[in-house]
Amino acid sequence: MFKNPGTKWPIIIAVSTVIVIGFGIATIKAAINNPVEMSDYGMQKYQEYDTNANDIINAKIAFDKKYSIAWQTPQIAENNTTIIYQVNDKEGNPINNAKIEAVLTRPDTTKLDINLSNPSVNNGQYTFTSVLLPKPGRWDILAKVSVGNDQRYYNIKADTRNPKTTEF
Secondary structure: OOOOHHHHHHHHHHHHHHHHHHHHHHHHHHHHHOOOOOOOOOOOOHHHHHHOHHHHHHHHHHHHHHEEEEEOOOOOOOOOEOOEEEEEEOOOOEOOOOEEEEEEEOOOOOOOOEEEOOOEEEOOEEEOOOEOOOOOOEEEEEEEEEEOOEEEEEEEEEEOOOOOOEEO
């Protein structure tokens, strides 16, 4: 086929170039079909969280010196999940004037996020309205708790398939 050895190298280079371009196109198509989700850890863009990491850590330490927060939800389920937090001061007195913002989110997408606000407060126990989770599996419960000028983030990982699986 190649009687002249000088004619095979241009063909090999051309074929190699077509293969590289094909892999590039396949990579771009895979990226478009499977977009990267932006992290919302800390209920903000990761760039903001990284920029303010020291302030967030110091705020958490200051909050923990004055207050304690406890996750009171027995389990999360697809149907009728109620998120409950207990906020007390260090003497054990309930705090009824805290502001809690919470988000239920999947670790793989933000499209199914459920924002929770305006909990009912009873003796330091903050109870959010029950929600229906659109999908079974792992959920992250992100909360921002503020008492006066003190604030902290309180993040929990839970799974609807195994009620005993909870990670702080």
